[in-house]
Amino acid sequence: MISKKMSDRINEQINREMFSAYLYMAMSARMTEAGYKGVGKWLMVQYHEEMFHAMKLYGYLQDQGATIDLKAIAVPAFKETGIKELVQHVLEHEKGVTKSINEIMAQAIEEKDYATQGLAQWYVNEQVEEEKNDMEILQNIELIGGSAQGLFLLNIELGKRELDVATDFTKIS
Numbered sequence: 001m002i003s004k005k006m007s008d009r010i011n012e013q014i015n016r017e018m019f020s021a022y023l024y025m026a027m028s029a030r031m032t033e034a035g036y037k038g039v040g041k042w043l044m045v046q047y048h049e050e051m052f053h054a055m056k057l058y059g060y061l062q063d064q065g066a067t068i069d070l071k072a073i074a075v076p077a078f079k080e081t082g083i084k085e086l087v088q089h090v091l092e093h094e095k096g097v098t099k100s101i102n103e104i105m106a107q108a109i110e111e112k113d114y115a116t117q118g119l120a121q122w123y124v125n126e127q128v129e130e131e132k133n134d135m136e137i138l139q140n141i142e143l144i145g146g147s148a149q150g151l152f153l154l155n156i157e158l159g160k161r162e163l164d165v166a167t168d169f170t171k172i173s
Helices: 004-033 037-063 083-110 114-144 148-158
Strands: none
Touching (some): 004 083, 037 083, 037 114, 037 148, 083 114, 083 148, 114 148
């Protein structure tokens, strides 16, 4: 069993993951409307990953016998319309998620909650990958120098991304 304090913190993280999904869905719509369907697809895969992250936490709380306490999801706000600025926003958002995951890990260590430490380590590793992917996209944008042809090819490349997480949340282990 986990502490009420830890349960509350994980419930808060569920909300943050759901907000991330909502943000990426909104960004996907914006990019698709602007003609960047590949970028839109990449962001929709991000949406699904964030939902997976939320549901993994949800399942963990249920497995621990903790209460699920869902809160309202804030409306995502962003102004970016260009790929570079949008990916910079994504990277900054993910850095905030990393900070939040690190706080869960710190609390789990403080409470000597080894089960939650194991779960949190999965998220720590995931955040390293998330930030790395965003930085690589930004590096590619720098390499192409904002050229129309380069952005066209980047759009195609990002559109090749495939979903590799469960979307049937009853099968998350």
